[in-house]
Structures are given as structure tokens and as C-alpha cells.
Amino acid sequence: MRLVAVIQYSLQCAKGHHYDAWFKSAAAFDDQQARGIVTCAVCGDGTIEKAPMAPSVARKDGETVSLSSGHPDAARFRELVRAYRQKVTSQADYVGDRFAEEARKIHFEETEARGIYGEATRDEVAGLLDDGVDFMPLPDIADDN
Numbered sequence: 001m002r003l004v005a006v007i008q009y010s011l012q013c014a015k016g017h018h019y020d021a022w023f024k025s026a027a028a029f030d031d032q033q034a035r036g037i038v039t040c041a042v043c044g045d046g047t048i049e050k051a052p053m054a055p056s057v058a059r060k061d062g063e064t065v066s067l068s069s070g071h072p073d074a075a076r077f078r079e080l081v082r083a084y085r086q087k088v089t090s091q092a093d094y095v096g097d098r099f100a101e102e103a104r105k106i107h108f109e110e111t112e113a114r115g116i117y118g119e120a121t122r123d124e125v126a127g128l129l130d131d132g133v134d135f136m137p138l139p140d141i142a143d144d145n
């Protein structure tokens with residue numbers, strides 16, 4: 001299995017909507033933004049900027065806490081991300097580099113709906129977005145980080 005590291009950005013559109021998005025790298029964000037495929041998850045606006053952010057998680061009491069790498073809850077957050085990835089990979093079908101093709105078949109009801117994961121190129125991701133296919137990057141954190 002090929003592991004891919006991703007970066008999370010807090011984004012804001014010109015209309016003030018805030019949302020988070022995952023990218024392979026800072027350069028990937030810049031490239032996708034330049035190509036016009038980064039749009040607001042709320043309203044579809046194409047004028048997007050990185051918003052100031054500090055990672056945070058919700059506590060059981062409803063409060064959120066900032067998560068820098070030195071924060072006491074950072075290790076727990078990494079555990080949760082790893083557990084989420086493990087759950088997805090254990091319950092979904094790995095389709096490798098056929099991800100875009102399989103996601104389209106599911107979206108257009110050409111095959112039975114099921115959970116899948118795999119890899120896609122930037123152009124394939126852009127095409128899936130254009131086709132209205134619902135998907136999200138699968139975050140990964142290395143065992144030693």
C-alpha cells in the first residue's frame with residue numbers, strides 16, 4: 001500500500017464561509033487554487049484564502065483545545081486519525097489507481113454503492129469534482145510522527 005502524507009488547511013471564501021480541506025502539500029494547494037478547482041465547500045465560491053488556524057479537537061465537555069505538536073492531546077489526536085484510517089481501510093475496498101473510475105461508477109449508479117479507497121491524480125481529482133462525485137482524502141500519520 002502506498003502511503004501519502006497530507007496537510008490540512010482552514011480555508012475561507014470571499015463570502016466569509018470557513019471550512020477545512022486536505023491537500024497533498026502546500027504546492028498542491030497552490031496548484032489547485034491556480035487551476036480554479038479549490039472552491040468553497042459551503043457556497044461554491046472560487047475566491048479562497050487560507051484562514052489563520054491552529055489545529056483543535058473537541059473535548060467531551062464541548063470545549064475545543066488547540067493542538068500543536070507539543071500539546072498534551074496531540075498524541076491522542078494522532079491516535080484517532082490512525083484509528084479512522086484503519087477503520088476505513090478495513091471496511092472499504094482498495095481499488096488502487098482505479099479510484100476515479102470506480103468512484104464515478106458508484107456515483108452514476110453503474111455499480112453497487114460501497115466504500116472504496118485508493119489513489120487519484122490531480123487531474124482525476126479535478127474531474128471527479130467537476131462531475132459532482134462526493135469523496136474526501138484519507139488522512140494518514142506515520143507511526144513515528
